[in-house]
Amino acid sequence: MHEMAIAQGILDIVLNTAAQHGASRVGLVRLLVGEMTQVVPQSLEFGFSALAVGTIAQNANLEVIIVPVTGKCVCCTQQFNIRQNQFQCPDCQSFNIEIISGRELLVDALEVE
Ligand SMILES: [Zn+2]
Numbered sequence: 001m002h003e004m005a006i007a008q009g010i011l012d013i014v015l016n017t018a019a020q021h022g023a024s025r026v027g028l029v030r031l032l033v034g035e036m037t038q039v040v041p042q043s044l045e046f047g048f049s050a051l052a053v054g055t056i057a058q059n060a061n062l063e064v065i066i067v068p069v070t071g072k073c074v075c076c077t078q079q080f081n082i083r084q085n086q087f088q089c090p091d092c093q094s095f096n097i098e099i100i101s102g103r104e105l106l107v108d109a110l111e112v113e
Contacts, residue, residue, distance in 0.1 A: 003039060006105065007047030013107050014057050023112030026057040030109040034067045034102040041066070069102030 010031065018026050029048075033039050041064040052058045069082040073089035074096040080089070087097045 003043035004047045004051075006039060007044055007051055010044075010107060011048060011051050011055070011057060014060070014110060015055055017107075017110055018056060018112045021112055024056060025113040026060040026110070027113060028061045028063060028109070028111040029057070029107060030063045030065065032065050032067050032104045032106050032108045034104040035069045036099070036102040037105050039105065065108065067101055067104050070100050071097040072100050074098055 010029070014026055014029055031044070033041065033044070044064060045062050048060075048062050049058075052060060070079060071082045071087065071089075072079045073092060073094055075094040076089065076092045078089055078091040079100070080091075082097075082099075082102070088095055089097065
């Protein structure tokens with residue numbers, strides 16, 4: 001389980017950003033989590049809530065947005081969603097695929113007061 005370490009990293013970012021803005025409370029934290037990270041949103045939310053106790057982010061609402069895995073065919077430039085690790089172009093059957101999204105793990109938006 002690497003969610004706890006990830007949650008700690010996210011909390012650090014959130015608290016640093018909030019401090020830079022002189023915030024006294026964190027309202028909403030929106031995260032983009034790529035499917036390829038294999039992060040379990042519930043575990044991430046649990047880890048974040050546990051770690052945030054005693055900080056200004058302890059009542060923050062964590063919103064996790066899952067980003068689907070999107071591939072782009074290097075041969076015919078077709079873009080498509082990758083399901084069940086099928087890294088093959090549906091158009092020309094090439095295996096020469098570039099992953100263009102689905103590896104994200106970042107704070108997309110932050111609401112502070
Ligand atoms: Zn193709």
